[in-house]
Amino acid sequence: MGRTFVMFAAGSRGDVQPCLALGRALAGQGDRVRVLASSRYQQLITAAGLEFHPLSADPAEIIGSPEGQELLVGRSNPVAFIRGINRILRPLMNRILAETRTGAKDADLVLAPTFGFLGLHLSQYLRVPHAIVHFQPSQPTGMFPHPFLPAARFLGALGNRLSFEAVDRGAWLVFREFLNDWRREDLGLPALSTRALLRLARQSPVLCAFSPTVVPRPADWGPSVHVTGFWHHEQPLWQAPERLLDFLDDGAPPVYVGFGSMRTSDPEATDHLVRTALRRAGLRGVLAGDPTTSESDMLVVDEAPHDWLFPRMAAVVHHGGAGTTASALRAQVPSLICPFFGDQNYWAARVHSLGAGPEPLPSRRLTVTALTERLRAVTGNAAHAEAARRLGRALGAEDGVARARRVVQELVSS
Numbered sequence: 001m002g003r004t005f006v007m008f009a010a011g012s013r014g015d016v017q018p019c020l021a022l023g024r025a026l027a028g029q030g031d032r033v034r035v036l037a038s039s040r041y042q043q044l045i046t047a048a049g050l051e052f053h054p055l056s057a058d059p060a061e062i063i064g065s066p067e068g069q070e071l072l073v074g075r076s077n078p079v080a081f082i083r084g085i086n087r088i089l090r091p092l093m094n095r096i097l098a099e100t101r102t103g104a105k106d107a108d109l110v111l112a113p114t115f116g117f118l119g120l121h122l123s124q125y126l127r128v129p130h131a132i133v134h135f136q137p138s139q140p141t142g143m144f145p146h147p148f149l150p151a152a153r154f155l156g157a158l159g160n161r162l163s164f165e166a167v168d169r170g171a172w173l174v175f176r177e178f179l180n181d182w183r184r185e186d187l188g189l190p191a192l193s194t195r196a197l198l199r200l201a202r203q204s205p206v207l208c209a210f211s212p213t214v215v216p217r218p219a220d221w222g223p224s225v226h227v228t229g230f231w232h233h234e235q236p237l238w239q240a241p242e243r244l245l246d247f248l249d250d251g252a253p254p255v256y257v258g259f260g261s262m263r264t265s266d267p268e269a270t271d272h273l274v275r276t277a278l279r280r281a282g283l284r285g286v287l288a289g290d291p292t293t294s295e296s297d298m299l300v301v302d303e304a305p306h307d308w309l310f311p312r313m314a315a316v317v318h319h320g321g322a323g324t325t326a327s328a329l330r331a332q333v334p335s336l337i338c339p340f341f342g343d344q345n346y347w348a349a350r351v352h353s354l355g356a357g358p359e360p361l362p363s364r365r366l367t368v369t370a371l372t373e374r375l376r377a378v379t380g381n382a383a384h385a386e387a388a389r390r391l392g393r394a395l396g397a398e399d400g401v402a403r404a405r406r407v408v409q410e411l412v413s414s
Contacts, residue, residue, distance in 0.1 A: 002031040003412055006104045008112035008119065009037040010055050010096070012261045014323035015113070015135065016041045018209050018231035020048045022111075025405045036103040047236065053103035056095045093175075097182045101125075109412045114138055114168070116175045117201055125187040129411045131205040135322045136343035139206055139225050140164035141218040147346030165198070172197055205411055207404050210322065213394045214329065214350055226407045229400025230326040235305040244286075247299040251284055253314040254299070255379065258288030262319045262340045264363060274317075277371035283379060286313065307331070315378040319363070320344030325351060332392030334384035336374050338363045355387030 005026050009019045016037050023033040027049055034051040035041075045052040104110060104122045110130040112119030123130035136147050141164070142157030152163035172194055180191035192200075208215075208227040217227045248254070257274050264270040271289065275298055278285045286309070287300045294300045301309075306324065310316055310331035318324045320337040325347040328335045335357040337348035348360035358377035361370055378384060 002029070003108040004032040004034065004106050005408070005412075006107040006110050006122075007033065007035045008100065008110070008115075009035055009041075010057050010115065011113075012321070013041065013044075014260065014321040016044065017233040017323055018135065019111075020045065020050065021231040021233035021401050022209075022404050022408075023050045024048050024233075025401045026408065029405075034103060034107075036100060048233075053099070055099050055103075056092050093178045094182075097178065097186070101182075101186060109408065111207070111408070114171070114201075116179055117172070117197060120197075120200055120204060121179065121183060121187060121189070124189055129205075129414070131207050131408070131411060132201065134206060134208045134210075136210065136346060137208070137215055138164065138167075139208070139221055140202075141220050143218040143220070147343040150345060150349070168198055168201065169194055205407070207407060209400065209404065211326070211395055211398055211400065213391060213398065214326075214354065226403070228403040228407065229398035230322075230330075230395065231401050231404060232307075232326065232330065235307055238305050238308050240304070240308065243294075244299065244301060244304065247284075247286070248312055253312060254284035254286045255315050255317060255375065256286045256288075256309060256313045257317040259319040259338065259340070259363070260288075260321050260324060262363070264366070270366065273366060273368055273371065276368050277375055280368065280372040281375040281379070283314070283375060315357075315375075317375070317378075320347040320351075320360070322347060326395070329356060329388065329391050330395045332389045334378050334381075334388045336361065336378040338366060354391060355383060356391055357384055357388075 007019045007023060009016045016035070019035055023035060027033045032051060034053055035045045036053045036055055037045060038057060039054045042052045042054070100118060100122070104126060107122070107126055108128055110119045110122045110126070110128065111133050112130065113133050113135065117132070119130040119132060137144070138146065140161050142160050145152035145160045145163040146167045148167050149163040152159040176194070183189040184191055204224070206225045208225065209231045210227070211229045212227045215227070255278060257278070271287070274287065275285065279297070285298045287298055289300045289302070291300050291302055306327035307330070310328055310333055313333050315334045315336060316328040316331070317336045317338065318328065320339040321344060325335065325337070335351050337344070337351055337357060337360045339345045339348045339360055340363045351357045352359055358374050358381070361374050
């Protein structure tokens, strides 16, 4: 057996699936790949031929909890959001860190997102290389602000760069107590100051798992920052149920509506709102949810691979997660994005700026009238359809996984 690569994926399915794409490519060259993730994704990970190591944090349960819903209400305030995450994760933190250390055993290289800069700490502990994984632009630049602080753009290039510093400092200050205790007591490493942590992070290799077609590489990113392209996970051959095939054959292409793991404060009211808006716009819908609530013009599916489903849609209405955004663009169909928080607002703005969808409709502003108007725009504007086709063709020509694999091979061989 070859080397052992450890990937930290303690997020939603949108965080796990890109790791599966890269993990399969690394495993295909004879290496072991271990993915640290919620038990919810065990079958998904093992079906990809990768090792699974469980983590206690389940993002779907956290978001669905009363505390998580309260957190989403105040999501527009990044500082309050980070503090809320800290409050929710506090009871789990020590256990998660212990599980992370165990899961990283025998690693030859660690790949992890910026969350707590866990890859950096494990790299020092294991004395192996690591890379920080960005699913959204999180490397300081003067070209645009951090996706979590879009208002900083009004302060120009300096404000843009400082927004990245502010987000990283804020996140580290929230988790510093836990992580420095972990470093001292479990890893045998000295505590890190904020300045030392950020200096080490800025010197670390970075894998940007998004497309330069969608996010042009800023000129002020150094050679250690690799914009690879999206990491697309090819789903195993999927057999669509007859009712879905029949529905697709029974009329014009429908519109998909699904918000991933995001939830509004009143899911039933939101479901009614969506169905009403689709009907007012004269559209059929494929909705994510409970199949037993299907109607003649609204088919509800509990699960269907996006790479199979989206190309068969007239348009896709979604929350703006990085993975869902990439899937919709690859499918060459326009998107209407209803962002909830965080980087979803960034991806919504990018899709609109690139012409592949109308102006975003934030989830907190969802009304029947507003959604009906946007549905007519996303399905009736030929320019959106053409831009989506153009972008989809460009993304289809990229191979982000192959580029990321080459970078990883260079890191572990150096």
